[in-house]
Amino acid sequence: MSKRLSCKALSCLLFLINAACSDKPPQKMSILLPFDLPQAVIPQDNPLTKEKVRLGRYLFYDKRLSGNGSMSCASCHQPALAFTDGKRVAVGSTGELHSRNTPTLVNVAYMHPLTWSSPLIQELEQQILIPLFSDTPVEMGVSEHEHTILEALRTQEPYPALFEAAWPGQEDAFDFNNIVMAIASFVRSILSFNSDFDLYAYGAQDTALSDSQLRGLNLFMSEKLECHHCHGGINFSQSSTHALNNASDKPFHNTGLYNLHNTGDYPEVDRGLFDVTGLQEDMGKFKAPSLRNVALTAPYMHDGSVDSLREVLDIYAAGGRDMRAGVYAGDGRLNPHKSVFVRPLQLSETDIEDLLQFLHALTDKSILMNENLGDPWLNN
Amino acid sequence: MLILAFSAWRLSLFKPLSFLTQESVISAETTALQLRFDTVRRTGTGAPVIKDLRFYVHDLQLLASDGQVFPIHLDNADGEHGIALIDMSRQRSVPLPARVSSATLSADINAVAFKLGVPFALNHANPLTARTPLNESAMYWVWQQGYKFFKLDSTSASGEGVSFHLGSAGCESESALRPPIVECRYPNRVSIVLGLSGSEGLVIQVNPWVVLQAMQNHNMNLCSAAANFTDACAAALSLFGIDPVSDRCVGDCRIQQVFTAKIMADADE
Incomplete structure (x- = not known):
């Protein structure tokens, strides 16, 4: 089956390829992207593996990973809202308001630098420390609770098997460096290239965009705007x-x-x-x-x-x-x-409507209910 | 002339050499130094409550009037840089077991010096894999990709949280995928030099109250950035001897108001 055919035929465009079996050590996972799109650059010291992505997904949706057990990564990064929260600014686990709006995680594997304004935070392994440990404001509030949290994870199924699979043979894989690497790996698997825009731009489907959306696209790309x-x-x-x-x-x-x-x-x-x-x-x-x-x-x-x-x-x-x-x-x-x-800019009402239509063509509905990205605890 | 008193070095494996009579001398080269950090006491009603007061120190030295410099070796500090995390959140007095050269016994010691903060070489590595005391997550300052050198959190009389966090700011990476390799624009790594007088063990006193007062004067609850970022930060940092414009120690770093050195008999114990 050709790559193009497979992309057309399936609603989910992403294939996670991994040769690893249960009795083999984790192997680097490659992600087959639709339309021959270029790969994201993964840090060499945290290669993507299926095992880390799987563990990271459980951690991402786990409220045990906050100081008071009230908040998970997904509290602010909800799949149904393209991994945002719909709020003006984020609210931390202790009720403190953040000064910032929660950014989407879709295709964040490609984003460097991260956060709204830091040139220093280039990798997810750095950025994830902010929600976990920051105190201005407190987000997940893990600081001073690391020991309690690690002990809770240690005895919670299915973590022992998931940590062992991700780092086979490691004497004690339950530490925050591994937790951060696993969450980063899962978040890098949140990939979306299945909007109407993608079908038009990369899939060469001329009918994927309406006339209004095409006008909006041209305005968006113009030197005028x-x-x-x-x-x-x-x-x-x-x-x-x-x-x-x-x-x-x-x-x-x-x-x-x-x-x-x-x-x-x-x-x-x-x-x-x-x-x-x-x-x-x-x-x-x-x-x-x-x-x-x-x-x-x-x-x-x-x-x-x-x-x-x-x-x-x-x-x-x-x-x-x-x-x-x-x-x-x-x-x-x-x-x-x-x-x-x-x-x-001199924009007519039609121009604005066309731009809005174009921006709506950037929505990928398949990401919102992707069975590989949702809350794994719901099925347990 | 000032003479420091040295306590017995109980953990030493070495016996004092017979020709040295001081009981504190643990070898011909090394002597135990009785050293501790104290928080200045504050009395009266309406005072803020300190929730957290922690800071990193390294490169501690005794200075003699003839220019001699004697490094202070901390027993529980990290490796070659001798970094210690002084945690005064739960106790007003923190002893710091240390050793110095026995030559200090005959020297005219007139000052103690140290650096407040984490050395640049260690400030921008992965904190999750760092060794003690650089693995303290409350001290990570992820926004600036380094450590909080001095962390002061309190609750004001009116119940508001007030935080002062000092650390390097304005850091830039040489490449987009590497930590900074050149010093940050605002290192905020303060060299402290404290004059000494007296005759007992060495006490370094820290005064968080002046910092909180400076912030209260500017009606500011958070200073978590470099000196010139806000008026409250500038006022608070000037207490550490940091000039908001040049971002360097003012004068010889002796004008700061947060630390004082005392000798044990004089300290308010």
């Missing part, structure tokens, strides 16, 4: 890299959401790249997120301060956000740190 400069590539994000290309040097941009005191400042609670580098020029710079499944991941922006895609388009059409009232009042359109690509 410039969307693709930041939201380009196979994941519609400048931060997406793969085996055949290199990472963008500085994929962070100020999009003119705020302009406190007319100095270009963003709210102190989150000033993006500036909070990492301390350089004034980095004020309000955040990563351009992937737009895959973007119709499912409302609300939008790093702080979830924009409710709908229509409002996002209106802000970009205006060349930034002019907030007339409130503690964060200020004309973001005049932010001195704003990206040159964010400038007023």
Whole structure:
């Protein structure tokens, strides 16, 4: 069966290939992607194996992995919402509010760097430490509870067999380094290339997109709108890299959401790249997120301060956000740190409707109910 | 002239050489140093409650008036860098078993010096596979890909959480897939030099209250970044002797207000 035929014939486009049998050590797993799409780069010190992906899936959905047993990774990264939570900002296990909107995990294997604004966090093995251990704010709140959590996992079926399969012969595989590697492996298997856009762009199916969606696509890619400069590539994000290309040097941009005191400042609670580098020029710079499944991941922006895609388009059409009232009042359109690509656009109502239709064509419904990605505890 | 008193080195396998009379001398080369960290006492109502006070120190030294430098070897510290995590969350006084060269016995010791923080070479490795004391998850500072050098969490009189976390910030990687190999823009690794006077064992006192007061003055509950990021952070970091503009020690690092050195008889014990 040819690759193309198999992709057409099956709703799930991804095949996990692994030669390992139960009595053999884990072997590197390769993922067969549809349309000959390029592979994500997997860190050499955590090769993808079927065993780690399987273990990671159980851990991802396990509330035992939080300090007070109330929260799992999936609490914020829910499959039905393309692994987001529908909230403006995330809520931690102790009720603390995060300053940031939960990003999608779909195709996150391709994303470097990770998080909304850190150039330092390049790999999931680094990033996963934030939800697990961070205390500003507390997310899963694992710090100081490591021992209790490891003891709980040790006696919980099916973990003993899953850890042993992932790291056969390791004297004590129950440690947080292994836990992080397993979760990273599972999260890398959350892959989606089955939207109508994919069928049109990579599957060469001319009928996959409607006329309106095609017009929206052309607008999106046009030099008039410039969307693709930041939201380009196979994941519609400048931060997406793969085996055949290199990472963008500085994929962070100020999009003119705020302009406190007319100095270009963003709210102190989150000033993006500036909070990492301390350089004034980095004020309000955040990563351009992937737009895959973007119709499912409302609300939008790093702080979830924009409710709908229509409002996002209106802000970009205006060349930034002019907030007339409130503690964060200020004309973001005049932010001195704003990206040159964010400038007023002449968009008709039809243009906006076409763009919205196009963005909806980026939804891959098969990812939402994929039997390899859902909660494994429900079947136990 | 200042003379430090040294306690007996109980764990030593070596017997004192007969021609040395000091009971504390454990070999011709090494002598036990009685050293501890204390939190400054705070009295009165309405004081904040300290929930967590932990910090890393390394490169401890005794300095003599003639310029001699005597490294302090910590018994329970990590490897060549001699890093210790001082945990004052549950106790006001933390003894730190240590040894110094016996030559300090005849030297005019007039200062103790140490570095607050984790050395750059160890600050950006995987904390999950690090050795004690760098495997303390509460001290990871993942956002900056390093450690919190000084972690102070408290609850104010009005019940609000107030946190001050010091660490290296503004770090950049040489390549996208490597940890930083050049020092961060704001290292925030503070060199502390404390003058000494007195005649008993050495006590280094830490004063978290001035830090909390500085943050309260700026009505700020969280400082978790570098000096110039917010006014409250700048004020709090200046207490460590860090200049918000140059991001370096002011003067000879003696103007900081968080640490003082005392000799045991003088300390408020």
